[in-house]
Amino acid sequence: xxxxxxxxxxxxxxxxxxxxxxxxxxxxxxxxxxxxxxxxxxxxxxxxxxxxxxxxxxxxxxxxxxxxxxxxxxxxxxxxxxxxxxxxxxxxxxxxxxxxxxxxxxxxxxxxxxxxxxxxxxxxxxxxxxxxxxxxxxxxxxxxxxxxxxxxxxxxxxxxxxxxxxxxxxxxxxxxxxxxxxxxxxxxxxxxxxxxxxxxxxxxxxxxxxxxxxxxxxxxxxxxxxxxxxxxxxxxxxxxxxxxxxxxxxxxxxxxxxxxxxxxxxxxxxxxxxxxxxxxxxxxxxxxxxxxxxxxxxxxxxxxxxxxxxxxxxxxxxxxxxxxxxxxxxxxxxxxxxxxxxxxxxxxxxxxxxxxxxxxxxxxxxxxxxxxxxxxxxxxxxxxxxxxxxxxxxxxxxxxxxxxxxxxxxxxxxxxxxxxxxxxxxxxxxxxxxxxxxxxxxxxxxxxxxxxxxxxxxxxxxxxxxxxxxxxxxxxxxxxxxxxxxxxxxxxxxxxxxxxxxxxxxxxxxxxxxxxxxxxxxxxxxxxxxxxxxxxxxxxxxxxxxxxxxxxxxxxxxxxxxxxxxxxxxxxxxxxxxxxxxxxxxxxxxxxxxxxxxxxx
Amino acid sequence: xxxxxxxxxxxxxxxxxxxxxxxxxxxxxxxxxxxxxxxxxxxxxxxxxxxxxxxxxxxxxxxxxxxxxxxxxxxxxxxxxxxxxxxxxxxxxxxxxxxxxxxxxxxxxxxxxxxxxxxxxxxxxxxxxxxxxxxxxxxxxxxxxxxxxxxxxxxxxxxxxxxxxxxxxxxxxxxx
Numbered sequence: 001x002x003x004x005x006x007x008x009x010x011x012x013x014x015x016x017x018x019x020x021x022x023x024x025x026x027x028x029x030x031x032x033x034x035x036x037x038x039x040x041x042x043x044x045x046x047x048x049x050x051x052x053x054x055x056x057x058x059x060x061x062x063x064x065x066x067x068x069x070x071x072x073x074x075x076x077x078x079x080x081x082x083x084x085x086x087x088x089x090x091x092x093x094x095x096x097x098x099x100x101x102x103x104x105x106x107x108x109x110x111x112x113x114x115x116x117x118x119x120x121x122x123x124x125x126x127x128x129x130x131x132x133x134x135x136x137x138x139x140x141x142x143x144x145x146x147x148x149x150x151x152x153x154x155x156x157x158x159x160x161x162x163x164x165x166x167x168x169x170x171x172x173x174x175x176x177x178x179x180x181x182x183x184x185x186x187x188x189x190x191x192x193x194x195x196x197x198x199x200x201x202x203x204x205x206x207x208x209x210x211x212x213x214x215x216x217x218x219x220x221x222x223x224x225x226x227x228x229x230x231x232x233x234x235x236x237x238x239x240x241x242x243x244x245x246x247x248x249x250x251x252x253x254x255x256x257x258x259x260x261x262x263x264x265x266x267x268x269x270x271x272x273x274x275x276x277x278x279x280x281x282x283x284x285x286x287x288x289x290x291x292x293x294x295x296x297x298x299x300x301x302x303x304x305x306x307x308x309x310x311x312x313x314x315x316x317x318x319x320x321x322x323x324x325x326x327x328x329x330x331x332x333x334x335x336x337x338x339x340x341x342x343x344x345x346x347x348x349x350x351x352x353x354x355x356x357x358x359x360x361x362x363x364x365x366x367x368x369x370x371x372x373x374x375x376x377x378x379x380x381x382x383x384x385x386x387x388x389x390x391x392x393x394x395x396x397x398x399x400x401x402x403x404x405x406x407x408x409x410x411x412x413x414x415x416x417x418x419x420x421x422x423x424x425x426x427x428x429x430x431x432x433x434x435x436x437x438x439x440x441x442x443x444x445x446x447x448x449x450x451x452x453x454x455x456x457x458x459x460x461x462x463x464x465x466x467x468x469x470x471x472x473x474x475x476x477x478x479x480x481x482x483x484x485x486x487x488x489x490x491x492x493x494x495x496x497x498x499x500x501x502x503x504x505x506x507x508x509x510x511x512x513x514x515x516x517x518x519x520x521x522x523x524x525x526x527x528x529x530x531x532x533x534x535x536x537x538x539x540x541x542x543x544x545x546x547x548x549x550x551x552x553x554x555x556x557x558x559x560x561x562x563x564x565x566x567x568x569x570x571x572x573x574x575x576x577x578x579x580x581x582x583x584x585x586x587x588x589x590x591x592x593x594x595x596x597x598x599x600x601x
Numbered sequence: 602x603x604x605x606x607x608x609x610x611x612x613x614x615x616x617x618x619x620x621x622x623x624x625x626x627x628x629x630x631x632x633x634x635x636x637x638x639x640x641x642x643x644x645x646x647x648x649x650x651x652x653x654x655x656x657x658x659x660x661x662x663x664x665x666x667x668x669x670x671x672x673x674x675x676x677x678x679x680x681x682x683x684x685x686x687x688x689x690x691x692x693x694x695x696x697x698x699x700x701x702x703x704x705x706x707x708x709x710x711x712x713x714x715x716x717x718x719x720x721x722x723x724x725x726x727x728x729x730x731x732x733x734x735x736x737x738x739x740x741x742x743x744x745x746x747x748x749x750x751x752x753x754x755x756x757x758x759x760x761x762x763x764x765x766x767x768x769x770x771x772x773x774x775x776x777x
Contacts, residue, residue: 141619142626146669166669203611203672328663331656 021193023153024049024184025056027117027177030160032060033195036088038079038452040064040072044092045132046119049184064452064481067473069096071445073103073116074471078449080112081432082407084241086167087449090117094132097178098139102439104174105143109436110262111239113172115163122182123151136178145173146204153186158197165199170206171326172239207325210346218338219297219321219351220359226295226319228366229255232278235262235435236300236324236344243267243428245348246299252355254363255297256370258286260307261420261435263300269424275370276379276424279307281417284377284587284598289370291595293318300324300344303333304436305591313594323347377600379421381583386555387531390415390490390579393559394462395422397488400563405430406458409447411467412440414496417585419462441470444487448474451483458567459484465491465515465539475546478572486566487574489539492581493522493532500584504599530580543574550574603632604651604658605677605684605755609762611670612638612645619668620647629653629661633752641763644672648754673762677755684755687727690737693744694721703743710736721746 021029027050031039041063043051054063066072069091080087091100097118107114121130137147146166148159163175211219223229237246243266250257250273257267258275267274275286290296296318301307308314311333322329322336323344330339340347381391394415408423409432410416416433425431432450434442447461461468468489478485495513502508510525516536521527531554543550549569553562559577566575588599610616617636624631632650639646651661658676665674677684694700697719707714712726726736730753737748 137615138618141615141622201669204669326667328660328667332660 018190020187020189022049022053022185022187023150023156023179024053026153026156026188026193026195027160027179027184028053028057028061030157030195031088032057034086034160034164036061036086038062038064039088039090040066040075040449041090041117042066042069042072042092042096044094044096044119046093046121046181047090047096047179047184048119049181050090050117050119050179062452064477066445066448067476068471069099070102070441071448071471071474071477073100073114074106074439074442074445075449075452075474075477076114076116077103077107077112078409078432078446079453080107080114080449081110081446082429082450083453084113084239084429086113086115086164088115088117090119092119092132093121093136093181094134096132097134097136101139101143102437104140104176106434106437106439106442107174108143108145110434111172111235112174113167114174115167115177116174117177117179119184120149120178120180123180124182126180136176140176143174144176145171147176147178149178150180150183153183153188154192156183157193157195158199161197162199162201166201166204169208171236207327207341208343208346210350211323211340211342213350213354215338215340215342216347216350216354219340220355222295222319222321222338223253223297223355224359224361226361227363228289228293228318228369229253229295229297229361229363230275230289230293230318231255231257231267232260232290232296232298232301232315233257233263233266234260234299234301237263237266238300238428240300240325240344241428242300242345242348245345245352249348249352249355252352253360254367256289256367258282258290260301260304261433264420264431264433265425265428268426270426272371274424275374277420279304280309280589280591281421281585281587282307283379283421284600285370285373287587287589287595287598288373288377290315291317292369296320298322298336299348302329308333309589309597310592310594377587386557387580388553388556388559388577389583390492390577391418391422391583392556393488393490393577393579394418396559397460397462397563398423400560401458401460401567402426404458406460407447407450407454408432408460408462409443409450410461411443411463411470412438412497413464413467414500414583414585415462415464415467415490417497421585423462440467443467444471444478444485445474447485447487448478448483451478451485452481455482455484459486461485461487463487463489464496465489465493466495468539469515472542475543475548475572475574479547482571484571486572488566489574489576490579491535491539491576492579492583493535494581496581496583497585499581503582503584504588504590530582531578535578539574539576548572548574550576552576552578554578602652602654602658604653605682605753606649606651606658606662606665607675607677607755607762608647608649608665608671609639609673610645610647610668611672612643613670616645616670617647619670620665623664623668624649624661627660627664629657633750635752635754639763644763648752650753673765675757675762677757680757681759682755682757684729684753685727686730686733686753687725687751688733688736688748689715689723689725690740690748691721691723691746692740693746695743696720699743703740706736706739710739712736
């Protein structure tokens with residue numbers, strides 16, 4: 001779990017000449033005192049006082065100008081997901097603020113600590129349909145963990161402190177601060193400003209307790225009786241920083257581990273005990289193992305429909321132990337036999353401390369069975385021919401960079417699932433995927449956020465041509481702010497995942513899934529073949545227009561060298577790979593179906 | 602199945618909208634919702650009548666507890682408590698010709714006539730929902746001009762959730 005960020009011990013900056021602060025200055029100073037290093041902010045009429053305060057604080061807090069507010073908000077998420085600290089973004093009122101909404105909703109579903117600050121029209125005109133007025137608190141109520149409108153300059157420091165506390169503790173999530181311009185400009189004597197005021201949150205009691213010893217004994221008793229246990233691990237493991245404890249527990253007991261899209265990186269992907277991802281596009285062996293398991297240890301997961309398929313059939317042979325710190329997740333989709341509302345790290349620590357050799361069942365037969373499934377149903381793709389399949393491109397990138405432990409952000413669609421399947425993560429927080437909301441356009445700005453926090457690491461955006469174009473303007477940000485993001489653009493000229501569903505469930509009838517001109521026969525699915533010779537748009541020229549080096553490849557022969565060039569070129573780089581569009585992400589369990597309906601060919 | 606729940610919430614603008622919005626967006630079925638200030642001016646109390654099985658009710662309670670401005674939630678199921686609905690009902694008396702009949706029935710139900718005019722009376726009646734419903738039924742023989750109900754309010758006979766709210770939460774009961 002991210003540490004509670006109370007006011008840090010930064011030296012008091014109140015130089016003697018400071019006689020008063022305005023609201024905007026108090027907010028910015030409060031961000032600094034929370035330890036914030038970066039903010040993605042796009043100015044406008046109602047946030048100009050905030051930007052004036054930000055420019056004054058530029059030595060302590062780097063403000064980065066995205067080229068679209070949504071890009072800024074996903075970059076803030078990139079920082080948050082990679083570091084575990086609160087990510088911060090800011091926009092002006094009205095359209096600036098509504099452009100943050102998608103990322104706020106995304107942060108809610110993936111439990112990402114995010115503070116979003118929006119300018120608001122002056123209080124005197126609120127409710128009058130003023131220029132650039134949107135009721136942001138109303139708009140965001142259902143998609144934030146909490147929300148504020150600041151109505152009094154004396155509340156600014158407390159609200160910022162509370163917002164960080166709420167965003168980062170318990171189950172993390174987004175907090176909105178809507179800040180009317182007149183309050184930004186209202187002043188307070190320096191002597192009256194308390195930057196570390198008491199919080200007023202009588203209704204907020206985040207869970208941070210460990211399990212009760214009795215609960216741990218119940219888990220161990222269930223484990224002892226089991227023959228086919230499995231660990232089903234999700235984003236909660238990463239949020240509670242429990243990967244190390246999980247790995248220790250898994251290695252000690254020999255229990256195989258499968259992870260959700262949010263949980264990838266919790267357990268080393270290359271370890272033989274890893275069954276990789278489960279669910280709709282999970283491995284056959286992970287889904288078989290969950291189906292056959294007699295004990296499901298569900299840790300920091302929420303039994304999402306993309307994982308379970310048909311709920312009644314999911315893990316129906318097994319006893320379910322469900323550990324989560326959000327009480328509302330327990331029994332929400334699937335009733336648990338042993339429910340534990342507790343911090344996962346503390347729970348795993350307790351399990352590791354209390355487990356005795358006698359509690360560990362003999363799982364040799366189970367491991368053997370799983371090894372057979374693994375051998376029989378490996379993740380695979382057609383390796384013949386000179387076309388570059390997306391799976392090959394991703395696997396090759398992984399093989400060539402894994403020693404450097406790179407960060408990978410993705411868009412949404414086929415490339416996202418292939419990256420989840422073929423990039424084996426060794427560590428948590430290195431895989432950034434919009435998993436709950438499934439927001440196309442997430443990859444480039446999220447990678448940009450990671451490169452902001454870790455400029456010396458290798459940061460990739462693996463993207464599709466559809467997703468990439470949804471936040472393509474951020475190429476300007478990565479160039480101008482010198483953020484070294486490497487983009488592997490898998491261009492198949494289609495919305496591949498929708499095409500796949502058209503192929504599987506709609507007799508291949510193309511309905512607005514081709515991304516080229518409407519007079520191209522491909523628009524009706526009547527093109528010449530799986531790979532286009534003339535692709536649209538010309539991404540290499542676009543990248544060059546943004547002053548970012550770029551190259552395009554079409555054949556396997558040229559791919560390894562092009563990849564090395566991308567990796568070795570300092571700074572940002574775009575490698576466009578022309579791919580066929582008729583590949584399907586497999587295996588696949590169709591929506592609402594069961595493991596028996598799994599499609600492997 | 603119907604349950605009565607109470608939530609103690611921070612007395613701030615927007616809290617009612619937040620709570621009712623959450624209930625609507627999660628598709629929970631609410632029969633009534635009553636809100637008012639409490640003895641502590643920083644807190645308001647909302648009382649809900651919720652329809653659904655145990656699983657639904659468990660979710661309603663937990664989702665309410667997740668709202669930061671909700672300080673404490675109690676479920677009255679299995680508790681010893683008092684509940685009341687309040688209604689104001691305006692009934693036509695046909696120029697006073699049927700006033701005595703109305704009064705007679707009002708006395709049986711221990712209602713209170715709070716306004717009289719030549720053409721109609723307004724009666725205030727409080728009680729359990731079934732009593733209020735029964736009173737509406739007997740008034741149908743007259744012309745009911747309009748009526749308004751508060752929705753359910755409830756209090757346990759012992760203890761106080763306002764005072765309990767100051768103490769830490771018990772460990773969520775997750776051993777069913």
